[in-house]
Amino acid sequence: MKRSSGILMPVSSLPSxxxxxxxxxxxxxxxxFLADAGQRWWQMLPVGPTSYxxxxxxxxxxxxxxxxxxxxxxxxxxxxxxxxEIDAVYWGxxxxxxxxxxxxxxxxxxxxxxxxxxWDRDTEALNAFMEQNRTWLPDYALYMAVKRHFGMRAWxxxxxxxxxxxxxxxxxxxxRELWEDVRLFTYIQFLFFKQWNALRSYxxxxxxxxxxxLPIYVAMDSADVWSDPRSFQLDEKNVPTAVAGxxxxxxxxxxxxxxxxxxxxxxxxxDGFGWWIRRVDGASKLFDVIRIDHFRGLASYWAVPYGxxxxxKGRWIPGPxxxxxxAITGWFPQLQFIAEDLGILTPDVTELMDQSGLxxxxxxxxxxxxxxxxxxxxxxxxxxxxxxxxxHDNAPVLQWKDEADPAEVDMAVxxxxxxxEEGFHWGMIRGGMSSVADLFVAQMQDVLGLGAxxxxxxxxxxxxxxxxRLLPGQITPELAxxxxxMTRIYGRLVV
Numbered sequence: 043m044k045r046s047s048g049i050l051m052p053v054s055s056l057p058s059x060x061x062x063x064x065x066x067x068x069x070x071x072x073x074x075f076l077a078d079a080g081q082r083w084w085q086m087l088p089v090g091p092t093s094y095x096x097x098x099x100x101x102x103x104x105x106x107x108x109x110x111x112x113x114x115x116x117x118x119x120x121x122x123x124x125x126x127e128i129d130a131v132y133w134g135x136x137x138x139x140x141x142x143x144x145x146x147x148x149x150x151x152x153x154x155x156x157x158x159x160x161w162d163r164d165t166e167a168l169n170a171f172m173e174q175n176r177t178w179l180p181d182y183a184l185y186m187a188v189k190r191h192f193g194m195r196a197w198x199x200x201x202x203x204x205x206x207x208x209x210x211x212x213x214x215x216x217x218r219e220l221w222e223d224v225r226l227f228t229y230i231q232f233l234f235f236k237q238w239n240a241l242r243s244y245x246x247x248x249x250x251x252x253x254x255x256l257p258i259y260v261a262m263d264s265a266d267v268w269s270d271p272r273s274f275q276l277d278e279k280n281v282p283t284a285v286a287g288x289x290x291x292x293x294x295x296x297x298x299x300x301x302x303x304x305x306x307x308x309x310x311x312x313d314g315f316g317w318w319i320r321r322v323d324g325a326s327k328l329f330d331v332i333r334i335d336h337f338r339g340l341a342s343y344w345a346v347p348y349g350x351x352x353x354x355k356g357r358w359i360p361g362p363x364x365x366x367x368x369a370i371t372g373w374f375p376q377l378q379f380i381a382e383d384l385g386i387l388t389p390d391v392t393e394l395m396d397q398s399g400l401x402x403x404x405x406x407x408x409x410x411x412x413x414x415x416x417x418x419x420x421x422x423x424x425x426x427x428x429x430x431x432x433x434h435d436n437a438p439v440l441q442w443k444d445e446a447d448p449a450e451v452d453m454a455v456x457x458x459x460x461x462x463e464e465g466f467h468w469g470m471i472r473g474g475m476s477s478v479a480d481l482f483v484a485q486m487q488d489v490l491g492l493g494a495x496x497x498x499x500x501x502x503x504x505x506x507x508x509x510x511r512l513l514p515g516q517i518t519p520e521l522a523x524x525x526x527x528m529t530r531i532y533g534r535l536v537v
Contacts, residue, residue: 048083061133066113080529107234185265187223254329259302287353297353
């Protein structure tokens with residue numbers, strides 16, 4: 043990767059009149075801002091349909107796009123909706139926060155109208171899209187239709203055991219009986235990828251690549267697990283035997299109980315990791331660079347017995363390691379990967395990072411321990427890494443300044459020469475820009491100098507996360523010019 047820099051901001055955080063960021067006008071304007079600011083990369087969070095807790099890391103499908111991101115103005119321009127229909131929906135009262143309940147209650151009725159008007163009109167393009175995505179789209183669309191039929195409950199709670207266990211006769215029966223909703227969720231994906239491909243093409247013309255997250259685990263409540271239970275650690279009734287999490291750490295004394303089903307790694311390896319190859323192929327249709335979230339779980343993973351209420355009683359179990367990494371990197375030589383290697387780095391993780399050759403991550407907010415300064419300090423960075431001020435799981439840097447150990451903040455001030463005239467957040471960005479790391483990424487909140495109100499996620503908590511949004515006018519030409527000059531000074535402009 044050439045020396046460069048980028049901005050981390052979820053699609054959901056873009057401004058729009060309809061409650062959440064979309065793939066419409068504001069997304070194109072953000073690409074223009076990145077180009078004007080000398081940036082090379084737009085890093086996003088996962089873009090799949092959100093489920094429990096509104097987290098993009100708990101999605102109904104590892105392949106599908108989020109229906110919330112389909113731009114309604116574009117549908118109006120395409121003759122699929124009217125402005126009166128869009129304006130009749132309540133989208134929430136605070137333009138700086140996503141109201142997920144309001145969007146859930148209002149958006150699908152509009153998308154159903156668009157489906158009625160577009161399904162027959164777009165037959166030829168739809169048929170091509172369905173053929174291109176035949177490995178996942180039929181199961182996903184049916185899964186969402188059956189979820190609706192059973193009151194949106196998780197598939198593990200469906201009363202009909204035959205469809206719960208994905209038996210072929212039941213699959214065909216429900217596909218016939220629920221065809222209207224199957225059609226709806228198929229057409230929504232058609233719309234999402236049509237808009238996504240147009241935006242990605244525009245970004246490429248502007249010299250902007252897209253970095254996307256690939257969560258290491260998929261949600262239990264997903265078409266992925268329902269349609270292929272043999273790839274996961276489930277019993278004969280498709281109930282998990284153990285679930286994912288992380289042990290107690292600086293984020294939580296109870297650890298984090300994620301609850302995702304764990305992989306049946308022997309079964310996956312038996313067919314050459316075909317499940318993962320198909321998954322990465324799906325991600326390659328969205329992103330130019332893929333960040334493998336919780337990469338350490340490929341070396342060894344924390345398995346918590348099913349039914350535990352915290353992650354304390356888990357244990358480390360060896361993962362597939364370099365065999366799986368080489369399978370996906372060898373299959374996709376055109377893709378670049380980033381390994382999220384944060385957290386507890388045991389020797390097996392360090393060995394896997396060395397064997398893979400993938401760039402890891404260095405977070406400045408973790409760097410300034412005055413007693414044990416370590417690998418996150420910029421003078422210790424290798425070239426083959428990605429430097430962040432903070433990630434979506436960290437506080438915006440101005441919140442960090444107010445809430446971190448004063449000794450750490452003092453060390454940051456002394457190490458980077460931070461001062462009021464420059465601004466604490468700009469000094470931290472300068473520290474990352476000046477690192478030898480090939481890639482530097484800043485959260486949009488830190489470029490804007492925002493505080494606690496803009497935090498994206500607090501790990502281990504439910505409620506209040508994934509909601510922050512840009513307001514119209516917050517991104518200015520002056521801001522782009524300032525960021526461009528810093529990018530130029532530190533040699534990160536890509537010609």
